Amino acid sequence: MTSPRLDQPVIEIRDLRKVYGRPPRAVVALDGVNLTIYRGEVLGLLGPNGAGKTTTIGILTTRIKPTSGSAEVAGIDPVRLPIELKKIIAVVPQHMNLDRSLTAKENLLFHAEYFGVAKAVREERAARLLEWLHLSERADEKIDHLSGGMRQRLMIARALMHEPQIVFLDEATLGLDPPARLLIWEKIRELRAQGLTIILTTHYMEEAEELCTRVAIIDHGRILALNTPDELKRLLPGGEVIELEFRQLPPDILDRLQGVEGLARAERDASRVRLYVGSAGKALPRIMQVLDRQVDDLLHVHLAPATLEDVFIYLTGRGLRE
Amino acid sequence: MSWRTFLALLHRDLVVSVRDLFSFLVRTLIQPAFLVVILGNVMPRLGLVAPDLTTIMLPGMIALSMLFAGMQAVAMPLIIEFGYTKEIEDRLLAPIGIRTLAVEKIVVGALQAVFAGLAILPLGVYLMYGEVRLDFSHPLILLSVVLGIAVVSASFGLFLGALIDPQKIGLMMSAIVAPILFFGCTYYPWRGLEAVPWLQKVILINPLVYASEGLRAALTPQVPHMGLTGIYLGLGLSMLLFLVVGVQAFCRRLTI
Numbered sequence: 001m002t003s004p005r006l007d008q009p010v011i012e013i014r015d016l017r018k019v020y021g022r023p024p025r026a027v028v029a030l031d032g033v034n035l036t037i038y039r040g041e042v043l044g045l046l047g048p049n050g051a052g053k054t055t056t057i058g059i060l061t062t063r064i065k066p067t068s069g070s071a072e073v074a075g076i077d078p079v080r081l082p083i084e085l086k087k088i089i090a091v092v093p094q095h096m097n098l099d100r101s102l103t104a105k106e107n108l109l110f111h112a113e114y115f116g117v118a119k120a121v122r123e124e125r126a127a128r129l130l131e132w133l134h135l136s137e138r139a140d141e142k143i144d145h146l147s148g149g150m151r152q153r154l155m156i157a158r159a160l161m162h163e164p165q166i167v168f169l170d171e172a173t174l175g176l177d178p179p180a181r182l183l184i185w186e187k188i189r190e191l192r193a194q195g196l197t198i199i200l201t202t203h204y205m206e207e208a209e210e211l212c213t214r215v216a217i218i219d220h221g222r223i224l225a226l227n228t229p230d231e232l233k234r235l236l237p238g239g240e241v242i243e244l245e246f247r248q249l250p251p252d253i254l255d256r257l258q259g260v261e262g263l264a265r266a267e268r269d270a271s272r273v274r275l276y277v278g279s280a281g282k283a284l285p286r287i288m289q290v291l292d293r294q295v296d297d298l299l300h301v302h303l304a305p306a307t308l309e310d311v312f313i314y315l316t317g318r319g320l321r322e
Numbered sequence: 323m324s325w326r327t328f329l330a331l332l333h334r335d336l337v338v339s340v341r342d343l344f345s346f347l348v349r350t351l352i353q354p355a356f357l358v359v360i361l362g363n364v365m366p367r368l369g370l371v372a373p374d375l376t377t378i379m380l381p382g383m384i385a386l387s388m389l390f391a392g393m394q395a396v397a398m399p400l401i402i403e404f405g406y407t408k409e410i411e412d413r414l415l416a417p418i419g420i421r422t423l424a425v426e427k428i429v430v431g432a433l434q435a436v437f438a439g440l441a442i443l444p445l446g447v448y449l450m451y452g453e454v455r456l457d458f459s460h461p462l463i464l465l466s467v468v469l470g471i472a473v474v475s476a477s478f479g480l481f482l483g484a485l486i487d488p489q490k491i492g493l494m495m496s497a498i499v500a501p502i503l504f505f506g507c508t509y510y511p512w513r514g515l516e517a518v519p520w521l522q523k524v525i526l527i528n529p530l531v532y533a534s535e536g537l538r539a540a541l542t543p544q545v546p547h548m549g550l551t552g553i554y555l556g557l558g559l560s561m562l563l564f565l566v567v568g569v570q571a572f573c574r575r576l577t578i
Binding site for chain 1: 324326327330331333334338341342407408409410411412413414415416417418419577578
């Protein structure tokens with residue numbers, strides 16, 4: 001795998017703000033975002049709906065004008081030179097926007113024609129990409145006859161037709177079933193191995209964890225943390241998480257667990273406690289001891305290494321499964 | 323301006339239009355053809371209208387077909403793309419400016435308007451009762467008027483397409499299209515309206531008036547018609563208005 005060139009910044013975002021509408025109904029979508037993305041990276045923008053992910057991508061891809069601050073993509077300002085920038089980037093959007101009047105293959109061919117790719121080259125490239133994304137057999141079908149996963153793959157193929165330097169994937173696997181999602185993950189990994197710079201947004205934690213070299217956790221228009229998935233997990237007080245689900249949660253549970261050795265942090269909701277610990281193996285017997293007779297009320301014990309979801313919950317301060 | 327991208331987009335739109343030819347012809351020709359059958363064939367046979375009506379009517383029918391063909395060719399896809407499919411977002415990622423994209427839409431619509439005019443002309447002549455006396459001895463007037471109508475119709479389409487929501491297509495048909503159709507000097511020459519002076523003035527806001535009268539000046543100059551200055555002024559002002567407002571609305575709609 002080609003590793004990211006951390007000495008070659010390709011996207012620089014400085015103090016980026018975007019406000020939609022006017023006061024009193026103005027909505028702040030980006031509230032001072034700073035971010036540098038390097039060549040060959042797969043950078044994930046991870047956050048809930050409305051966090052500002054799509055706005056960030058919209059600005060970097062020329063479709064949204066920032067309210068203030070600056071962005072440069074491959075040295076090009078998207079506001080001043082949008083046409084130049086569009087030549088070297090590609091977008092796989094959140095909403096299906098394939099050309100319904102054309103077949104799958106024609107979608108690819110015309111897209112390349114818009115970008116001035118020579119006829120012989122676009123024919124060859126379309127055939128190769130359709131094959132690579134398992135779409136060859138459906139090449140001559142209209143878009144309406146393709147499944148959601150196929151359309152998503154076709155949009156990825158379309159994005160690659162003009163050989164962009166940077167690809168933006170906005171919620172590329174939203175609403176897909178697991179096999180369709182896994183196939184797309186596999187293809188994104190292959191693109192990463194080829195050294196393409198990819199910026200993807202997702203609100204699936206496991207997607208960010210699986211695919212990204214670095215992840216920016218974004219919420220309310222701000223970047224809360226930016227690092228590799230492993231480093232982000234180290235932000236947590238303990239490396240592992242124990243989740244206990246009770247038939248009836250003892251009201252004083254957090255107090256009682258307070259003194260347990262190795263417990264870094266504890267949270268609760270109506271029926272569950274979530275315990276951040278250094279080592280689940282060592283902590284669990286002690287926790288059971290403290291629980292004593294209430295062990296009978298225990299429905300479920302879940303042990304897991306910390307995930308980005310835990311990091312997200314930890315950083316945003318939101319309770320469990322809100 | 324990126325010509326290569328412009329031509330590629332034009333190529334795409336023409337391929338799709340040709341593929342869509344059958345429904346284009348039905349959409350464009352059915353209504354004028356039926357009007358011709360009733361007003362230009364059945365009623366003259368019954369002696370209910372003057373035999374001259376066929377000659378008066380034909381330029382109006384061509385103008386009507388052109389105006390609606392160009393308007394629909396631009397407005398309908400835009401309304402759908404803005405409202406539901408968002409395909410326009412993909413076109414906007416092509417290396418082309420929003421304004422140039424608007425111009426491309428107008429070129430496609432104008433071509434379809436010209437094509438509609440060419441299709442309805444022989445059909446009209448064939449369906450009319452009796453002889454229609456057409457005069458092709460003013461090719462420059464014909465060419466300029468046809469081009470003018472084509473651009474007016476397509477920019478009118480851009481204007482409507484950028485401003486109207488999909489839920490309001492029905493409203494657009496009855497509130498905009500119907501009055502244009504009836505008050506467009508299609509079945510009667512503008513000079514004839516001297517009998518109804520207020521109407522003769524009010525309908526001057528309708529671009530179809532200049533289209534019908536322009537084609538009368540070009541194809542049936544023997545029928546009394548509006549002067550060429552009025553015709554060119556009317557077509558020119560409608561073109562300017564729809565182009566400026568239409569392109570602006572289109573750009574505003576696509577700038578976030």
